[in-house]
Amino acid sequence: MGAPTTPATTGTPARPTPGVPPADRALTRPRRRLVAAAAALVALAAVGAGSLLDLRTPTPKPADAPAGEFSAARAYEDVQVIAARSHVAGSPANDQVRAHLEQQLRGLGLETEVQDTVAPEAGQLSGAAGGATLARVRNVVARMPGTDSTGRVFLVAHYDSVQTGPGGNDDAAGTSAILEVARALSTGPRPRNDIVFVLTDAEEACLCGAAAFAASHPLAADGGVVLNLEARGSTGPVIMFETSRNNAKLVDVFGRSAPHPVGTSFAVEIYRALPNDTDFTAFLDQKFVGLNSAYIDGGAIYHTPLDTPAAMDRGSLQQHGDNALGLAREFGRTDLTELRSGHDATYFPVPGGLVRYPGWLTLPLALLAVAAVAALGWLTRRSGRASTGRLAAGFGLALVPIVAAPVAAQLLWLAITTIRPGYAELLDPYRPIWYRLAVLALATAILFTWYALTRRRIGPAALAVGGLAWLALFGVLLAVAVPGGAYLTTLPALAGALGGLVALRTRQTGPWPVVAVTAAAAVGVVILLPTVVLLFPALGMAMGGVAALVAVLLGLTALPVVDLLHPQAGGQRGLRALRARRLGMLPATAAAVAAVVLAGVGLGVDRFDAAHPAPTHLMYALDAGTGQARWLSHESDPQSWTDGYVDGLTDVSDDFPGLGGGELRAGPAQSANLPAPKLEVLADNSSGGERTLRLRLTPQRTARLATLHVDTSTATVLRAEVAGRSVPVEPRAGKWGFGLVFHAPPTEGIEVALTLRPTGGQVALRAMDASDGLEALPGFRPRPAAVGVVGSHSSEMLAVARTYPI
Numbered sequence: 001m002g003a004p005t006t007p008a009t010t011g012t013p014a015r016p017t018p019g020v021p022p023a024d025r026a027l028t029r030p031r032r033r034l035v036a037a038a039a040a041l042v043a044l045a046a047v048g049a050g051s052l053l054d055l056r057t058p059t060p061k062p063a064d065a066p067a068g069e070f071s072a073a074r075a076y077e078d079v080q081v082i083a084a085r086s087h088v089a090g091s092p093a094n095d096q097v098r099a100h101l102e103q104q105l106r107g108l109g110l111e112t113e114v115q116d117t118v119a120p121e122a123g124q125l126s127g128a129a130g131g132a133t134l135a136r137v138r139n140v141v142a143r144m145p146g147t148d149s150t151g152r153v154f155l156v157a158h159y160d161s162v163q164t165g166p167g168g169n170d171d172a173a174g175t176s177a178i179l180e181v182a183r184a185l186s187t188g189p190r191p192r193n194d195i196v197f198v199l200t201d202a203e204e205a206c207l208c209g210a211a212a213f214a215a216s217h218p219l220a221a222d223g224g225v226v227l228n229l230e231a232r233g234s235t236g237p238v239i240m241f242e243t244s245r246n247n248a249k250l251v252d253v254f255g256r257s258a259p260h261p262v263g264t265s266f267a268v269e270i271y272r273a274l275p276n277d278t279d280f281t282a283f284l285d286q287k288f289v290g291l292n293s294a295y296i297d298g299g300a301i302y303h304t305p306l307d308t309p310a311a312m313d314r315g316s317l318q319q320h321g322d323n324a325l326g327l328a329r330e331f332g333r334t335d336l337t338e339l340r341s342g343h344d345a346t347y348f349p350v351p352g353g354l355v356r357y358p359g360w361l362t363l364p365l366a367l368l369a370v371a372a373v374a375a376l377g378w379l380t381r382r383s384g385r386a387s388t389g390r391l392a393a394g395f396g397l398a399l400v401p402i403v404a405a406p407v408a409a410q411l412l413w414l415a416i417t418t419i420r421p422g423y424a425e426l427l428d429p430y431r432p433i434w435y436r437l438a439v440l441a442l443a444t445a446i447l448f449t450w451y452a453l454t455r456r457r458i459g460p461a462a463l464a465v466g467g468l469a470w471l472a473l474f475g476v477l478l479a480v481a482v483p484g485g486a487y488l489t490t491l492p493a494l495a496g497a498l499g500g501l502v503a504l505r506t507r508q509t510g511p512w513p514v515v516a517v518t519a520a521a522a523v524g525v526v527i528l529l530p531t532v533v534l535l536f537p538a539l540g541m542a543m544g545g546v547a548a549l550v551a552v553l554l555g556l557t558a559l560p561v562v563d564l565l566h567p568q569a570g571g572q573r574g575l576r577a578l579r580a581r582r583l584g585m586l587p588a589t590a591a592a593v594a595a596v597v598l599a600g601v602g603l604g605v606d607r608f609d610a611a612h613p614a615p616t617h618l619m620y621a622l623d624a625g626t627g628q629a630r631w632l633s634h635e636s637d638p639q640s641w642t643d644g645y646v647d648g649l650t651d652v653s654d655d656f657p658g659l660g661g662g663e664l665r666a667g668p669a670q671s672a673n674l675p676a677p678k679l680e681v682l683a684d685n686s687s688g689g690e691r692t693l694r695l696r697l698t699p700q701r702t703a704r705l706a707t708l709h710v711d712t713s714t715a716t717v718l719r720a721e722v723a724g725r726s727v728p729v730e731p732r733a734g735k736w737g738f739g740l741v742f743h744a745p746p747t748e749g750i751e752v753a754l755t756l757r758p759t760g761g762q763v764a765l766r767a768m769d770a771s772d773g774l775e776a777l778p779g780f781r782p783r784p785a786a787v788g789v790v791g792s793h794s795s796e797m798l799a800v801a802r803t804y805p806i
Contacts, residue, residue, distance in 0.1 A: 025385040026460035027503045027560045028513035036511075037564035040518040044561065047522045048529050054351045055237045055530060057295075057315030058260060058322060067187040070180055070321035072314040078104065078176035079309045079317070082159065083168040088704055088772070089135060089160045089202035089209075090744025097159055101140045101199050104179050108186045110142040110197070118723040119202075119212030122282035130658040130707050131739025132720070132727040135208035136746055137201040143219065144185060144195040151336030152194040152224035153328060154288070155181060156210065156279055158203030163704060163772040164795045165307040173295075173312060174229030175199055177321040184325055191332030196224075203279050204793070205705070205743035210279035214286040225250075225331050225339065226290030228280040229320055233427075235313035236297025236537055238320050241267040242280055244289040248345040248358060249338070254291060255347065255354035257330035258323040263293075264348045265359075265484030266531070267538070289339060293323065297537040299427030303791025304615070346487050350526055362483045366475040366490045372497035373472045377465045379504050386462035393458050394466030398556065401450045402470060405443040405552040406545030412442055412599065413541055419603060421637050422614040425790045428540045430612040434602030436536045436544070441595035443548040447555040448588035451562060460563045467556030468496045474553075488531060488550070492557040495523035500560070517560035524557030562587075613788025616642045617795050620669060620777055621656050624676035624802040629669040634792065638665055641787045645669075656801055657736035658707030658768040659794065670778040675700035676802035677769040679708075682751070684806075690718065691756045693763070693806065697742075698749030701800075703769035706745045708752060711764035712737030719755040736766055745769070768801035 030036035060072035081100050087093035098114070105112045121133040140159065157174030161167030182197050196219050200209030214220050240263030243250055247268070255261050280292040295316040301307045347356035380386050386394070416435065417423045429435060454463060475490030499520025503513035528550055535547040555562065565587050608614040616639050619632040630652070631645035638646060646665035653661045683694035699706050710717050712731065717738040720727050731737045742750050756763060774780050774796055789795050 026563050027380075027385070027464055027500050028517055028564070030511070030514050030564070033564055033567075036514045037561075040514055040521075040561045040564060043518050044521055044525055044558070048525045050351045051526050051530050052533060054349065055262060055533065057235075057237055057313065057319045060314040060318045068184055070177075070184055070318065070325045072318040072321065074183070075176040075180040075317055075321055076309070076312070076314060078179050079168060079172045079312065082172040082175055083161070083166040083307075083309050086163055086166050087159075087161050088163045089137065089205050090704065094160055094201070098138060098140055098201075101159060101175070101179070105140065105142040105182060105197065108182055110144055110182065110186070112140070112142040115139040115141055115213060115217055117212050117216065118725055119208040119215070120725065120727065121206035121208050122211040122277065122285055130660055130741040131709065131732065132730070133206045133208070133741045133743070134722050134725065134727065135202040135205050135743035137209040137212050137744070139201055139209045139213050139217075140199040141213070141217065141219065142182065142197040144182070144190065144197075146193040146195070146332070147190050149193045151222065152196050152219065153331045153336070154196045154198050154220075154224055154226045154283070154290070155229070155324060155328060156198045156200065156226055156283070157229045158200045158209065158279055160201050160204055160209075162204045162303045162791070162793065164789050164791060165303055165305045166309075168307045168309040168312050169231040169234050170302065170307060171203070171230055172309070173231045173317055173320060177229055177317065177324055180321055181325045181328055185328060185332075191329065193332050193334070193336060195328060195332055200279050202743055207277060207279055207282050208743065210282035211285075214282045214288065220286065223286065223288050225336060226280065226283045226288045227324060227327055227331075228278060228283070228290065228292045229324060230278050230292065230294035231316075232294055232296045232299060232302055233537065234298030234301050234307070234311045235316055236295045237262045238293050238295045238316060238323060239263055239267065239534065240291050240293045242271045242278075242292035243268050244284055246341050246343060247289075248341040248343055250289060250291060251345040251347050251354075251356055253330050253334065254327065255356055257326045259326050260319045260323055261354040262349050263354065264531070264534075265344065265346045266348070266482070266488060267534075268344075269482045269484035291327070293320070295320065299537060299540065300430045300612070302427055305789055344484060346484060348487060348527060349530060359483055362486045362490075363476075363479040365494065366472070366479040366486055369472040369475050369490045369494040369497065372494055372501070373465065373468045376468065376497045376500045376504075379501060380461045380465055383504055385504075386459050386465070390458050390462040391465055394462030394464075395469050396466070397450070397454050397458060398463065398466040398470050401447045401552045401555070402549065404450070405446045406549040408442055408446060409439045409545040409548035412439065412595075413544055416599060416603065422608060422639060423541070424637065425615040425617065425635065427791075428537065429602070429606045431602070431606040432536065432541060434598050434605060435541050436547070438595050438598035438602060439544045439548050440532070440551055441591050441598055443551040444555065445588050445591035445595055447552055448562070448591055449585070451559065452566070452585050452588055455563070455566065460560070464496075464500065464559040464563070467559050468493050468500070471496070471553060471556060488527060489553060491527055492524035492553070495520040496557050503560070514564070521558035521561050524554050528554040528557070608786050610785035613783075613786050614639055615788050615790035616783070617790045617792055618642060618645060618774065619659075619794055619797045619799065620672075620774055621652065621659070621799045621801070622672060622674055623655055624674065624800050627671045629671045631667045631669045632659075633665040634794070635665060639787070641783060644781065654735050656768060656799055657709045657734070657739055657766060658705075658741060658770070658801070659799065661734065672777050674798075674800050676800050677703070677706055677767045678749075679765060679767045679804045681806060689757060691715070691758050691763070693754045693756065695752045695754070696749045697745075697752060697767055699745055699769040701769070701771060703745060703771050705741060705743045706750060706769040707739060707741045707767070709736035709739040709766040710754065710756070711735055711766070714760055715756040715758045715763040717754055717756055721753040723751055762805040765804045765806060766801060767804060768799055770797050770799045772796050772798065774798060
C-alpha cells in the first residue's frame with residue numbers, strides 16, 4: 001500500500017497525524033532514519049573532505065623540473081643562503097644576503113640596481129615605539145623589459161629578517177620564490193608588460209624599504225600591479241588575504257591564473273580593519289593596485305630563532321611560487337590599463353577553483369535569503385509542522401548556541417593558558433591541532449545539547465527555521481557592515497531555505513526531502529568548513545571563539561540532517577520517551593567527552609621542550625649618565641626563567657622613551673661598560689625667538705637603531721629634518737614630547753636638524769641606541785634548553801641612553 005498524500009503536496013492545510021504533536025514534526029520524515037542519516041552524513045563528509053583536500057599544498061617540484069616551471073627544490077637553495085643566520089637591516093649579514101640577491105638577478109641578465117636611500121616608514125606605523133621613524137634602506141631592484149608595455153607588474157618581498165631569527169619563512173620564502181619566478185620567466189618569451197622584481201629592506205623595522213621604492217623610485221612613478229609575497233608561519237596553504245580597493249578584475253585574474261587559488265573576500269575585509277601591515281601597505285599608500293599573499297599556519301615559530309630553512313613546508317613554498325609565476329605571466333600579457341573596476345568582488349574557494357561574483361549583488365542576495373527563510377517559515381506553519389509561537393521560540397532559542405559556543409571556547413582556552421601560561425606569548429601552540437579539534441568538539445557538544453533539550457518541546461521544523469533565520473539576519477548585517485563577508489551566512493541561509501521548501505513540497509516518506517536538506521547542508525559545508533579551518537591559524541587559539549561561532553553556524557545550516565540522528569519525534573510515552581531522550585543526548589555526550597579528551601591530549605602532547613621552547617622576553621637598559629641598569633620584560637606573567645631577572649611593574653618612558661610607553665616588568669641589573677651614542681652640535685643658530693640645532697647622532701657601537709627625543713618642558717619642536725628629509729612633528733604625551741627613531745644607522749652617524757622654541761636656557765635631549773644580544777652582559781644566565789625567545793622586535797634588545805643638555 002502506498003504512502004498517503006500529504007497536504008504539502010496538495011496545497012491544502014495540514015492535519016496533524018494522530019498522536020504526533022505538530023511541533024514535533026520535522027522537515028523530513030524518512031521511513032528508515034538510520035539509513036537516511038548514514039547516507040546524509042557520508043555525503044556531507046565527502047563534501048567536507050573535498051573542500052579540505054582542496055586546501056592542501058601542492059607536491060614540491062624537484063630541482064630537475066622543466067625550466068619554465070617553478071621548482072621548490074631550486075628555490076629552497078636560495079632559502080638556505082638567505083636564512084643562514086639572522087640578517088636584520090643594516091647588519092653585515094644583511095649585506096651578504098643583498099650581494100647574493102644581486103648576483104642571482106644579474107646572472108639572469110636582468111637590469112639590476114640597489115636603491116640606497118633614507119626613507120620614512122609607511123603610514124607612520126611605529127609612532128608608539130618612540131616617534132617618527134626612518135631607516136637607511138638598500139632595496140634590490142631588477143627589471144625585465146616588456147615587448148609592448150601597458151604598465152608594470154611588481155613582484156615584491158622583503159629580504160631582511162628580525163633580530164631574533166633567521167627568517168627562513170619570513171621572508172626568505174617570498175624572496176627565494178621571486179628569484180625562482182624570475183629565472184622561470186627569463187627562460188621563455190619576454191612578456192608584453194615590464195616585470196619588476198623588488199626585494200625590499202627594513203620591512204621588519206618599519207616598512208621603510210617598500211615606502212622608499214613606492215614613493216620615490218622612477219620605476220614606481222606610474223604605479224602598476226603589485227604582487228606581495230609574505231609568510232607568517234611555516235606551513236599551510238598560501239592565502240591571498242589582501243587586495244587594493246575595487247578588486248573585481250584583479251580577483252578575476254587571480255581565480256583564472258593562480259594554479260592554487262585560496263582567498264576570501266571575508267579575509268580582505270577583516271585585514272583592512274586590523275592594524276597589521278606588510279610592504280603591501282606602502283604600495284597601497286601610493287595608489288598601486290594588487291594582491292597580497294602569505295601562508296600563516298605554524299605561527300609558533302614566527303619571528304623566533306626557530307624560523308629556519310629546515311622549518312619550512314616546501315609545499316607552501318611551491319604554492320607561493322606556482323601562484324606568483326601564474327599571476328606574473330597573466331598580468332604580464334594583460335592590458336593593465338583596464339584592471340581598475342568600480343567595485344569589490346565577493347569570492348571564496350570551492351573544490352576546483354574560486355567562486356566570485358560582483359559585490360553589488362551582496363545586499364540583494366542577503367534580502368533574498370531573508371525572503372526565502374520567511375517563505376519557509378510560512379510553509380512550515382501552513383503545513384502544520386509548527387505554530388507561529390513555536391517558530392518565534394525556535395528563532396529566540398537558536399541564539400543560545402550562537403552565544404554559548406564562542407564563550408565556551410574562550411573559557412576553554414583561558415583554562416588551558418592557566419595550566420600552561422607560556423601559550424600567552426605565542427601566536428599559536430606548537431602543535432595546535434588537538435586544541436582546534438577540542439574547540440570544534442565543544443561547539444558540537446553545545447549545539448547537540450541545545451538541540452536535544454529543545455527539540456521535543458519546540459519541534460525540529462521550528463528550530464531549523466529559527467537557525468536559518470539567524471543566518472539570514474547576519475547576512476543582512478554583514479552586507480551593510482562587512483560586505484565581503486556576507487556570503488558566509490547569506491548563501492547557506494538561502495540554500496537551507498530552498499532545501500527546506502523542496503523538502504516540504506515533496507513526498508515526506510521518500511528520499512527526496514533528505515536529498516534536498518543534505519544538498520542544502522552541503523552548501524554550508526563548502527562555504528563554512530574551510531572558513532573554520534582557515535580562521536584557526538589566522539586568529540590563533542586566543543580567538544578560537546570565532547571559529548567556534550562559525551562552526552555553530554555550520555551546524556545550524558545542517559539541523560535537518562542533525563535531526564536524523566535522533567529518534568522519530570512525537571508520540572512516545574513513558575519508557576519509550578525516556579529512551580528517546582537518552583538516545584537524543586548520545587551525540588552531545590560523545591562530543592563533550594571528545595572535547596575533554598582532545599584538550600587533555602593537547603596538554604599532554606604539546607609540552608615545552610628543547611625543540612619547542614617556552615617563549616620568554618628580556619631586555620637590558622642602561623642609563624650611561626647615571627650608571628643605573630635594569631632588566632626589562634614585556635611578560636605579564638613572567639615565566640620562571642624571566643622571573644629571575646624582573647619583579648614589579650615600572651614605567652620606563654621617562655628614562656628610555658625609545659622603548660615606547662606602558663609599564664614593563666623590571667629588575668636591577670649590573671652596569672655594563674657600554675658607551676652611549678654620541679651627540680655632536682654641528683651648528684647652533686637663534687633668530688626671532690627660534691633656535692635651530694644641527695646635530696649628528698652617532699652610535700659608538702654596532703646598533704640596530706638609534707633614537708633622539710626632546711624634553712618639551714625645555715623647548716617646543718617646530719620643525720625637524722633627518723638626513724635632509726622633513727619628518728612630521730607630532731607631539732607625544734609625557735616628558736619627551738618629540739622623538740624620532742632611526743633604523744640601520746650608518747657608521748658615520750645621522751644628521752638631525754631641529755627648529756625649536758626654547759622655554760628656558762638649555763634644551764634637554766635624550767639619545768639612545770639599541771643592539772641585540774644579551775649573552776656578554778654581566779649577570780646574564782643563559783637560557784635552559786626548554787626556554788626560548790618570544791617573537792618580538794624588542795626581544796634580546798640592549799639599550800643604552802644618555803641625556804645631553806645643549
